[in-house]
Amino acid sequence: MSEYADTLVADLLRPLVKTSWRFWTLVVLLLGVVSLGVGSFAYQVNTGIGVWGLNSPVFWAFDITNFVFWIGISHAGTLISAILRLVNAEWRRPVTRCAEVITVFALMIGAMFPIVHLGRPWLFFWLMPYPTERQIWPNFRSPLVWDFFAITTYLTGSSLFLYLPTIPDFALVRDKATGFRRRLYSILALGWSGTTKQWHRLESAMQIMAIAIVPVAVSVHTIVSFDFSMAPVPGWHSTIFGPYFVAGAIFSGIAALIIAMASIRKFLHLEKYLHPVHFENLGKLLLLMSLLWGYFVFAERLTTWYGNAGSEMTVFWQTQRLSFAPLYWTMVVANFIVPVTILSFKRTRTIAGCVVASFGVVLGMWLERFLIIVPALGHKYLAYSWGSYRPRTPEILLLVATFGAMVLLYVLFSKVVPIISIWEMKIGEHPKLAHEQRTRDEAQAMWRTQP
Amino acid sequence: MVVDLDTCTGCEACVVACHAENNIPTAGPDEAARGRAMHWLRVERYWEGEFPDARLKFRPVLCQQCDAAPCESVCPTYASHHTDEGLNAQVYNRCIGTRYCANACPYNVRFFNFFNPQWDKPLHLQFNPDVSIREVGVMEKCTFCVQRIKAVEQTADAEQREMKDGELKPACAQSCPATAIVFGDLNDPESRVARLFESGRGEKLLEDVGAQPKIVYLKRQAEV
Amino acid sequence: MTAMYALFDRPEAAQRAYTGLKRAGVATRDITVISGEPFEAFEFSHRDHSMILFRLALLGGIVGFASAVLLVRGTELAWPLVTGGMPIVAWWPNLVIIFEMTMLGAIVTTVISLLATSGLPSFRRSMYDPAVSDGKILVGVPVAAGGASDAIKEALSTGAIAVKTADF
Numbered sequence: 001m002s003e004y005a006d007t008l009v010a011d012l013l014r015p016l017v018k019t020s021w022r023f024w025t026l027v028v029l030l031l032g033v034v035s036l037g038v039g040s041f042a043y044q045v046n047t048g049i050g051v052w053g054l055n056s057p058v059f060w061a062f063d064i065t066n067f068v069f070w071i072g073i074s075h076a077g078t079l080i081s082a083i084l085r086l087v088n089a090e091w092r093r094p095v096t097r098c099a100e101v102i103t104v105f106a107l108m109i110g111a112m113f114p115i116v117h118l119g120r121p122w123l124f125f126w127l128m129p130y131p132t133e134r135q136i137w138p139n140f141r142s143p144l145v146w147d148f149f150a151i152t153t154y155l156t157g158s159s160l161f162l163y164l165p166t167i168p169d170f171a172l173v174r175d176k177a178t179g180f181r182r183r184l185y186s187i188l189a190l191g192w193s194g195t196t197k198q199w200h201r202l203e204s205a206m207q208i209m210a211i212a213i214v215p216v217a218v219s220v221h222t223i224v225s226f227d228f229s230m231a232p233v234p235g236w237h238s239t240i241f242g243p244y245f246v247a248g249a250i251f252s253g254i255a256a257l258i259i260a261m262a263s264i265r266k267f268l269h270l271e272k273y274l275h276p277v278h279f280e281n282l283g284k285l286l287l288l289m290s291l292l293w294g295y296f297v298f299a300e301r302l303t304t305w306y307g308n309a310g311s312e313m314t315v316f317w318q319t320q321r322l323s324f325a326p327l328y329w330t331m332v333v334a335n336f337i338v339p340v341t342i343l344s345f346k347r348t349r350t351i352a353g354c355v356v357a358s359f360g361v362v363l364g365m366w367l368e369r370f371l372i373i374v375p376a377l378g379h380k381y382l383a384y385s386w387g388s389y390r391p392r393t394p395e396i397l398l399l400v401a402t403f404g405a406m407v408l409l410y411v412l413f414s415k416v417v418p419i420i421s422i423w424e425m426k427i428g429e430h431p432k433l434a435h436e437q438r439t440r441d442e443a444q445a446m447w448r449t450q451p
Numbered sequence: 452m453v454v455d456l457d458t459c460t461g462c463e464a465c466v467v468a469c470h471a472e473n474n475i476p477t478a479g480p481d482e483a484a485r486g487r488a489m490h491w492l493r494v495e496r497y498w499e500g501e502f503p504d505a506r507l508k509f510r511p512v513l514c515q516q517c518d519a520a521p522c523e524s525v526c527p528t529y530a531s532h533h534t535d536e537g538l539n540a541q542v543y544n545r546c547i548g549t550r551y552c553a554n555a556c557p558y559n560v561r562f563f564n565f566f567n568p569q570w571d572k573p574l575h576l577q578f579n580p581d582v583s584i585r586e587v588g589v590m591e592k593c594t595f596c597v598q599r600i601k602a603v604e605q606t607a608d609a610e611q612r613e614m615k616d617g618e619l620k621p622a623c624a625q626s627c628p629a630t631a632i633v634f635g636d637l638n639d640p641e642s643r644v645a646r647l648f649e650s651g652r653g654e655k656l657l658e659d660v661g662a663q664p665k666i667v668y669l670k671r672q673a674e675v
Numbered sequence: 676m677t678a679m680y681a682l683f684d685r686p687e688a689a690q691r692a693y694t695g696l697k698r699a700g701v702a703t704r705d706i707t708v709i710s711g712e713p714f715e716a717f718e719f720s721h722r723d724h725s726m727i728l729f730r731l732a733l734l735g736g737i738v739g740f741a742s743a744v745l746l747v748r749g750t751e752l753a754w755p756l757v758t759g760g761m762p763i764v765a766w767w768p769n770l771v772i773i774f775e776m777t778m779l780g781a782i783v784t785t786v787i788s789l790l791a792t793s794g795l796p797s798f799r800r801s802m803y804d805p806a807v808s809d810g811k812i813l814v815g816v817p818v819a820a821g822g823a824s825d826a827i828k829e830a831l832s833t834g835a836i837a838v839k840t841a842d843f
Contacts, residue, residue: 005810048587049548050565055486057559059550119548119563119588126528126547129746136529136545137750141761141768144527144549149775157782164789172711175808190790191797194807197723198793199713204728205789209782212732216778223771231555232521232660377554381657382512384495385559387486426712426810524759533757663760 004429008273009172012418012425015268016173023415030408037401040394041116049119053392057385058377062395063117064227065369066402069252070110071151071224072245072365076253077103078158079217080285082210091281093428094273094420098264099257100162101419105409106256107155109402114147116398143226150223154216161209164202167192168423221249228372234311235304235376244296248365251289251335255361258282260410262355264419273420276351283354286361287343294336311381318375323388327367335364452595452624452634453647454511455669459631461509463494465623469513472596472622474582476568489562491593492623508671511632513623514539514560514593515656515664522552522561530590536600537665541592548588557660561592595634596621616642677842678802679823680707680815681835686714688834689812693719695830701816707802709813719814731788732781739780743773800843811836 044051054061077099084092115124127148129137138145170189177185192198225245228236258279265274304312319328339357342348378387413419469475469492478488492513499506516539523531523539530545531552553561567587578584581598585591603619616635624632635644647653653667683689689708696706708719747769755763790796802815816827818840823831832838 048566049563050482050487050587053485054550054563054565056488056553056562058486059553059563114549117549119546119550119590120586121547121588123547126545129750136754138527139524139529139532139756139758140747140751140772141524141758141765142527142551143525144551146768146771146775148527149772153775153779153782156779160782160786164786167795168711172808175805190795191801192793192795193797193801193803194709194711195723196708196713196720198795199710199720200723200725201728201789201793203713204725205785208728208732208785212778212781212785216775216782219771219774219778226771227551231525231551232557232662233554380559381557381660382495382559384493384497384512423712519760521759523757524761526758529756529758531758533760 033404040397058389067113072249074106075249150220154220235315252365255358258358290339331367334360458629468622468626518663521555525551681831682811699826735784736781740777743776
């Protein structure tokens with residue numbers, strides 16, 4: 001047992017201990033990409049939203065697409081981690097932390113967009129409820145104010161959900177570190193020692209957080225979908241949006257998780273801990289979500305088509321046959337046809353297959369958000385004011401920068417914190433150390449302790 | 452307000468008057484090509500039929516000052532709200548530019564300041580002092596010339612009398628050569644507006660969207 | 676305090692030491708067991724269970740609920756503005772805010788309670804040995820000025836990798 005534990009600790013602490021020139025190159029590159037986005041934002045604040053491609057009537061496009069997309073990506077992590085904890089699925093142990101990290105960073109990136117898209121972003125704090133000199137408060141009837149509350153709650157919850165189980169790992173690193181790093185990790189570990197009382201309290205807290213975070217996660221993306229369904233825009237005012245968006249969010253989140261896991265497995269040499277079976281399980285979940293997504297899209301489209309209402313059908317044909325059709329059918333291929341094909345068969349449900357399907361899903365889900373927003377806004381009720389949209393450079397830079405920021409934050413995190421939860425892996429090796437001896441083979445059969 | 456589609460000639464004098472009265476900037480050809488022209492009141496033009504039986508229809512569209520305005524409930528900062536007098540107010544100082552109201556408006560009558568407004572010289576000398584200039588990032592729309600409403604109300608108050616029918620004219624109503632736009636107090640049965648309301652030709656725009664618009668459009672006689 | 680502790684590399688050995696200490700007359704609350712991972716299946720872990728966090732989380736949720744109701748109702752009545760023909764205090768949209776603040780109350784209370792009941796953040800030196808991070812299990816007792824009794828020494832040293840006495 002302790003031999004496994006020693007290897008485990010050595011492997012999982014290696015990224016914290018060893019840094020190669022490849023790391024620094026990647027960080028510098030990513031910082032460059034992110035600074036392009038920051039520069040684009042600064043230019044926009046200085047000059048006006050007019051530097052984007054928005055117009056009348058398409059007042060939201062890339063900005064809100066990115067917002068909904070990143071909030072969607074944030075759903076896998078905490079949701080998967082919480083649900084897997086609640087059902088005691090043992091295979092979650094190496095997956096939970098890298099999933100929770102995606103949630104926190106994707107949320108932070110997504111939460112920037114309600115500020116970035118404002119015409120007067122320096123006044124964003126008017127969305128917060130605080131006593132003002134003017135004695136006016138936010139309008140709680142507005143879905144944007146619901147967004148503020150939901151995202152604040154979810155960000156707080158998922159950051160804490162990420163932080164709490166890292167405390168014992170910070171204590172472990174503290175004990176092995178020297179100098180300034182020892183001080184840093186001491187602060188992060190909060191003086192944790194590992195008494196039975198502390199373990200019990202930690203596990204109670206994790207249980208409560210897991211129970212609480214699931215409804216919060218569901219509510220967050222429902223509320224984000226309410227940004228659309230509460231407006232009388234043809235194609236938006238649909239009752240299906242709540243569940244549709246939550247399903248889509250979990251879908252895109254699992255795809256992001258698979259990509260992240262495959263990356264850390266390859267670049268941090270974690271093949272011993274992230275086994276093909278983990279990707280298989282997530283691949284099956286991705287397949288399920290792809291089918292669910294297809295079901296929601298089919299139900300929504302069929303109902304619209306049968307309803308045959310004038311304005312809704314205009315928007316419908318825009319995506320089905322007219323100007324947005326190429327993007328729409330790309331989305332269907334990327335979100336449904338490719339994933340279902342790859343993931344339905346065990347032979348193709350390999351790590352590489354899952355990653356290919358996941359990249360398709362990430363592209364498809366971004367397109368889905370875009371195609372919900374822009375065709376509908378461009379074709380509202382009065383035909384004289386129909387319009388179209390073309391992205392301009394500042395918006396494209398911002399989009400690219402968000403991906404850069406996500407990767408950068410992830411890379412930096414895995415350099416400072418063990419990306420796989422060490423203490424939870426230790427438990428997994430010998431979950432039931434009863435008084436009788438359990439053989440290695442039995443443990444392997446039950447808990448897949450080796451690849 | 453009642454708009455008579457029969458007498459409207461589509462001359463767009465109302466559009467120009469609205470620009471002048473409310474300090475609305477012109478977007479310029481480039482920005483207009485990008486779809487950013489800001490006409491609080493626009494005259495929509497629709498072609499009907501094929502040549503030689505083609506007909507041209509005009510419809511001035513402005514903020515309908517809806518009673519159940521979808522733009523009001525979605526504004527996070529109460530910049531768009533309903534006044535006691537029944538107007539949909541747009542408070543420029545409170546607007547942070549989320550543009551949700553513009554998306555929610557079924558009539559597309561809300562406009563956004565994508566840049567700081569510019570006026571070529573010497574037009575910068577002809578601003579209406581009663582109307583504030585909006586800065587970049589703020590939404591704006593037709594206010595039924597609220598500055599004129601306030602002015603007439605204050606005069607009537609000072610003279611301790613009621614407002615007379617026809618005393619208050621928004622810039623569009625004032626400038627229309629065909630008197631197609633009529634503004635007045637619907638509660639006064641003697642007013643011109645009320646009488647036109649009863650004419651039987653009236654209908655509202657996009658009534659089934661449910662926003663409860665206030666403006667009545669009088670159909671062309673040929674269609675009645 | 677002065678304490679004597681032993682380090683074990685298997686939980687069974689730690690359990691034997693724990694049982695030995697109890698037989699030697701040491702009270703349960705005086706025995707400290709520290710490990711780098713929780714060992715739920717062993718009797719030395721079957722202590723310090725408590726439902727307090729669950730109860731406090733519920734309380735936190737109730738506080739969050741009450742604050743949300745006060746916030747939305749109070750502010751909507753303080754400056755009544757009509758929007759979209761909706762009532763001044765519109766319950767359906769308010770429910771969204773109320774839900775979020777209830778959950779936030781429960782979550783934040785849970786974390787604060789965890790820190791408070793675990794004694795974190797801890798700045799005082801308490802019984803600890805860095806070998807715990809190498810997978811060793813620490814079982815220790817505070818000892819009086821005169822030194823530990825033979826029974827305690829016997830219980831701790833059976834099967835131990837190391838036995839130490841230190842001041843904390």
